[in-house]
Amino acid sequence: xxxxxxxxxxxxxxxxxxxxxxxxxxxxxxxxxxxxxxxxxxxxxxxxxxxxxxxxxxxxxxxxxxxxxxxxxxxxxxxxxxxxxxxxxxxxxxxxxxxxxxxxxxxxxxxxxxxxxxxxxxxxxxxxxxxxxxxxxxxxxxxxxxxxxxxxxxxxxxxxxxxxxxxxxxxxxxxxxxxxxxxxxxxxxxxxxxxxxxxxxxxxxxxxxxxxxxxxxxxxxxxxxxxxxxxxxxxxxxxxxxxxxxxxxxxxxxxxxxxxxxxxxxxxxxxxxxxxxxxxxxxxxxxxxxxxxxxxxxxxxxxxx
Numbered sequence: 001x002x003x004x005x006x007x008x009x010x011x012x013x014x015x016x017x018x019x020x021x022x023x024x025x026x027x028x029x030x031x032x033x034x035x036x037x038x039x040x041x042x043x044x045x046x047x048x049x050x051x052x053x054x055x056x057x058x059x060x061x062x063x064x065x066x067x068x069x070x071x072x073x074x075x076x077x078x079x080x081x082x083x084x085x086x087x088x089x090x091x092x093x094x095x096x097x098x099x100x101x102x103x104x105x106x107x108x109x110x111x112x113x114x115x116x117x118x119x120x121x122x123x124x125x126x127x128x129x130x131x132x133x134x135x136x137x138x139x140x141x142x143x144x145x146x147x148x149x150x151x152x153x154x155x156x157x158x159x160x161x162x163x164x165x166x167x168x169x170x171x172x173x174x175x176x177x178x179x180x181x182x183x184x185x186x187x188x189x190x191x192x193x194x195x196x197x198x199x200x201x202x203x204x205x206x207x208x209x210x211x212x213x214x215x216x217x218x219x220x221x222x223x224x225x226x227x228x229x230x231x232x233x234x235x236x237x238x239x240x241x242x243x244x245x246x247x248x249x250x251x252x253x254x255x256x257x258x259x260x261x262x263x264x265x266x267x268x269x270x271x272x273x274x275x276x277x278x279x280x281x282x283x284x285x286x287x288x289x290x291x292x293x294x295x296x297x298x299x300x301x302x303x304x305x
Contacts, residue, residue: 016041019114022069029134036131039124044116049107055091058104062096065121071111077103082302084108093135094302096121097288097295125291126284133280136287139294140252146301149257151230151246153301154238163225163242165265169201170224175269178224184289191283198279199269210260211247217254219272220247226266231259239263248290 019041023029029037046069049055055066055073066073066085073085082103085091095102096118116124125132147153170178175196179185184195199222204210210221213233221228222245230246231237240246250257251273280287 019044019046022046022114023067031130031134031137033128033130036124036128036134039128039131040114040116043120043124044114046112046114049111049113051107051109051111053107053111054105055107055111055113056102056105059101062092062100062102062118064115064117065090065092065096066105067114067116069112069114072108073111073113074106074108075103076106092118093121093139094295094299097292098299099292100296100299122288125288129281129284132284132287132291133277135291136294137252139291139298140249143294143297143301144249144253144257146298147249148236149232149250150236150238151240151244151249151258152238154236158238158240160227160239160241161243162227162264163223165225165267172196175199183293184286187283187285187289191279191286194279194283195286198271198275200271202268202270204262204266204268206262206264206266208262208266210262211256212259213256215256217247217251217256217273219270220245220251220276221260221268221270224267224269226262226264226268228266229261229263231261232257 016038020037023032023037023040032040044067049071056063058077068085068087068089068091070087073089073091075082075085075091085105091105092102094100125135144150152158176192179192179196184192187195201224202221204226210228223240223242225242227239227241228246229237229239246260247256
């Protein structure tokens with residue numbers, strides 16, 4: 001069935017120029033450059049659905065990422081509504097990036113979507129840095145919001161391991177070994193080497209203020225030994241320790257949303273935001289791996305979609 005023939009309310013606007021204009025009209029693409037907009041528009045197509053039409057079946061491999069241009073998409077899992085996507089919202093990116101089964105998505109009323117095939121969307125992320133940065137910013141801020149503007153969910157207790165404070169700095173090879181054992185261990189060796197070069201060891205005494213709320217977000221800190229207390233302006237707080245990276249989420253908001261203070265003597269590796277952006281230019285797979293982690297966190301928090 002040709003979905004575009006289902007509505008006589010408005011003629012189909014499936015031309016490339018119209019798809020670019022439709023994308024530009026939505027706030028979620030504000031940070032996207034012209035090349036990124038054109039790439040999405042070229043590789044996607046608009047499709048219209050009647051009320052009750054199935055956009056995506058449940059528990060299948062994700063086939064596309066959808067941007068809602070008109071109408072609504074009701075997303076559910078196992079009979080429970082998870083969310084409703086309206087104009088300007090995207091659907092399908094989380095299960096695709098997390099490599100998780102899809103949820104059920106059904107059109108509510110006349111609905112028109114821009115659909116980008118799954119393989120094309122991931123190719124766009126690696127080929128256009130502005131799309132990768134824009135997606136990282138959107139998902140990173142969403143993860144931060146689900147955690148109440150803290151680096152971890154304060155309602156989920158964590159076992160903290162402060163590690164062992166050491167005197168001699170880590171060698172470059174030791175930093176590489178650490179990265180190989182982290183979630184980034186799946187990226188290629190050249191990217192790992194460049195990532196390790198971005199990391200600069202820093203040390204702070206107990207009680208040192210690492211940053212305060214409202215300061216510009218310029219860098220992230222990967223904790224190698226010690227414990228850090230993170231506190232929001234309303235007094236909520238969490239502690240994080242060895243192996244955790246702070247500042248990687250609020251760096252996309254351009255301003256710190258929580259205070260960070262060393263509770264013990266601290267050894268960490270600093271990654272400046274500008275250096276990280278340069279790394280993404282050369283190795284977009286690093287950003288893609290980070291996106292997969294964001295997507296898994298959001299799926300866990302939301303239950304799908």
